[in-house]
Amino acid sequence: MHLKSVALTTEEIRRIVRQRRRDLVISERLHAEQSIYRQIYQHPKLLSAKKIAIFLSFDGEVNTQPIIEYLWQQNKSVYLPIIDLTNPHHLAFLPYHRHSQLTTNKFGIAEPIYDVDKILPYQSLDIVFTPLVAFDHRNYRIGMGGGFYDRLLQNYQHDNIYPIGLAFKCQQIKYVANQSWDIQLPEIIIG
Template structure:
């Protein structure tokens, strides 16, 4: 079994009490995070396949009057993401990976360069901040020049997703911060 399959299985099999405790610790770090307090436009993902549950984070961001954006696979460039505004009224559809995303409406698109924070999904990560995603390279392509855009990418994970070393490639983007418990 490869590392991606192994970590996804560990994440899915995390005992409920452990999952709840870890998510609570992660939520507390988000609430106390200075960068999040100052941010206006925040991208986040809808949880899938045992990931940290993001619905409570989204609810908190809405309560703090933050604009929340979800990733959508670009309709013409299928290797890229668009970010669409997400509100409680937004209708969701399943994409080609069976992940919920907003129905495409160009009026709700925000160029990713205007995001302050991008919560980034990951399968595994190491101490250096390298992440392993699902293998599509969507976030690595988008974040290639994030330092020039004043964007703060933040990974969200459970401690069981931490590995000793990710064999990173030159195009892999190192995250400056990963919130995990």
């Protein structure tokens, strides 16, 4: 069922869709995630990609740990986003390994411990798996409200980065009232 998002504020949409996502019963969630994983494991862009950014799941998001495990098995370099301490309105990316130490950021999200010497310039990434709260049929997304991914992906085509959103079907709404700075994702993998 689609929300009539035109009549709701973005904050109301976030609240409703986040609750929908958290309310998924375990069997629905597992079935949807298996569908997402199959699509990712067979994704042609993943074959040639070497450096992949992905997020750690939070607040009912698609569980990304099996994707991370798969990427490690395929000898891909995995990077996690962190809030850049030198520019707190932007993301930076640090390598993520099985034994990476994590800390919790101001939003309660796990991230690697900041180390300026290990930051990868985002232009070096091949794929950026992108979190989202809600999305529409045009692949416009509503995030958590910080604008981090919209700023990051502003020039993704020029930088030759391929962003992929990950979402459950229940996160789709009829229409995202996008602003000029909002990034339309080239692809959202839905389960």
